[in-house]
């Protein structure tokens with residue numbers, strides 16, 4: 001670079017000017033938006049589908065090459081932030097012109113306030129905090145005459161923050177207090193006293209995508225994908241009728257999930273609902289879509305809820321690590337043994353796999369504490385070796401109801417639940433038995449659900465493709 005400048009200086013004045021113009025014009029041409037740029041944004045073919053052997057660009061990694069004159073360039077960083085509110089051009093421009101043209105802007109700017117942040121300490125009162133801020137008891141009195149201020153400021157908690165702005169004369173001119181992540185109490189000095197208002201941030205929802213392949217266990221995969229413990233449990237609950245999360249997960253099982261995130265003025269607030277998900281277990285894929293009734297249906301519109309849960313034990317009690325030997329204490333013996341054993345800690349809650357009536361709740365030396373549930377003419381489930389029974393003979397139970405706790409009573413070598421699934425008097429493997437088909441969505445909801453399902457599943461698939469393309 002240094003050499004270039006030295007060379008440039010050696011050139012005659014006229015050449016220097018011409019060279020400058022040439023560089024300038026070239027720059028303009030390079031920076032002009034061209035048709036190519038427009039076309040490359042079109043990653044989806046006209047029918048909205050993706051070709052198999054085409055490499056797709058991450059569609060939103062584009063930046064507008066040149067800001068159109070008068071407005072700011074807005075770049076969208078990634079697929080997740082697609083629904084992010086765009087930078088408001090007005091404020092952006094104002095800040096911009098203020099730096100380049102301070103004289104013009106000066107007239108519109110309010111006098112500079114002496115603004116300070118105060119943290120509420122333990123044992124603090126509003127009076128103590130006001131005193132630290134150099135305000136008087138009269139200020140406390142005046143402000144707490146306002147009903148909203150009174151309600152919120154008299155119960156300030158340690159860790160809360162107040163913003164106090166004073167004018168040159170040391171008078172309180174504005175007070176701001178975040179009631180929660182969305183609402184702020186604002187007290188302003190007016191001609192004769194104070195006026196209060198509550199400003200509310202706009203909460204906006206963005207769809208977020210996450211996916212993962214199970215390497216060690218489902219929990220870890222969920223954490224790696226960025227899901228919260230609550231979301232991981234929700235996912236297991238959504239698919240809990242199809243997949244036994246306690247025993248059936250395998251390395252390389254994978255899932256993809258689309259969920260809502262709520263933002264208040266661009267700031268992350270909390271996670272919202274899981275909108276759609278797909279889980280592939282041992283090669284079988286299951287889909288789930290949330291409908292407006294709050295229930296989940298397969299992409300085709302069948303309820304995720306089925307007559308039986310695949311497992312009477314929550315996975316979180318049994319799958320702390322991916323260890324097939326531990327998870328399958330009776331591998332190869334399922335038939336002879338006539339049941340499935342779930343090894344977990346004594347006291348682990350045991351759920352009724354389906355709704356029904358307790359036909360036995362008793363104790364003997366072989367079964368220990370045991371509970372039998374008759375679901376209908378066809379199905380009966382049996383739960384053995386319980387530490388405690390929580391239902392009595394004759395009781396009606398709901399699906400998922402806790403009927404007892406895992407134990408080691410009866411003839412056992414260690415603590416486990418022995419679970420049997422009987423169909424028409426014959427013992428079947430509860431993890432592979434074909435179960436009755438779940439209900440289809442109400443016929444009048446079929447068409448509207450199909451639209452929701454298609455939209456969400458397309459978004460899920462689209463995100464999966466984007467992930468693949470970016471790897």
Ligand SMILES: [Zn+2]
Nearest residue numbers: 339340341418
């Ligand atoms: Zn057993």
